Amino acid sequence: MVYRTDHDILRVILEATHSRKGYAMSLFGKIxxxxxxxxxxxxxxPKKKPAAQRSHADYAADRAERLKRIRATRASKEIPLVDVVxxxxxxxxxxPMKLNWKVSIADLLFLLDLDNSYEARxxxxxxxxxxxxxxxxxxQMNTWLHTTVLEKIAENGGNIPMELLD
Numbered sequence: 384m385v386y387r388t389d390h391d392i393l394r395v396i397l398e399a400t401h402s403r404k405g406y407a408m409s410l411f412g413k414i415x416x417x418x419x420x421x422x423x424x425x426x427x428x429p430k431k432k433p434a435a436q437r438s439h440a441d442y443a444a445d446r447a448e449r450l451k452r453i454r455a456t457r458a459s460k461e462i463p464l465v466d467v468v469x470x471x472x473x474x475x476x477x478x479p480m481k482l483n484w485k486v487s488i489a490d491l492l493f494l495l496d497l498d499n500s501y502e503a504r505x506x507x508x509x510x511x512x513x514x515x516x517x518x519x520x521x522x523q524m525n526t527w528l529h530t531t532v533l534e535k536i537a538e539n540g541g542n543i544p545m546e547l548l549d
């Protein structure tokens with residue numbers, strides 16, 4: 384097998400890791416677990432299709448659909464809301480340093496006592512299907528990842544304020 388990019392290699396490693404016997408949950412599943420969600424409604428799973436094959440329009444359409452589902456879920460009270468903001472603010476108050484989970488994926492992961500290294504964030508980005516062109520720039524990847532994680536938390540019933548999602 385020929386690997387064209389580091390992204391391809393990391394995807395193969397991630398898929399191998401997920402297929403090992405005894406693998407409990409995805410990285411995103413760990414985030415939800417740390418926030419007190421019983422079982423994810425929408426848990427990310429690694430895909431076989433490389434993210435590079437999708438266009439910006441596809442991502443924009445997916446994001447618009449996800450935000451629409453979040454608004455509809457909140458309006459219908461289909462699933463109970465988890466007070467994520469309160470939990471995160473309480474966790475932040477207990478830390479000796481100031482963390483800004485509302486804008487930083489690294490701070491959010493650190494706050495949840497999860498690995499916030501570049502490698503861990505890159506693995507989470509692959510799991511959530513970050514566009515390949517954003518994977519090459521850590522700032523773009525982190526921004527995309529933070530927004531996507533907050534959207535997926537909200538999609539699972541977390542009370543993430545809409546101003547952080549729009």
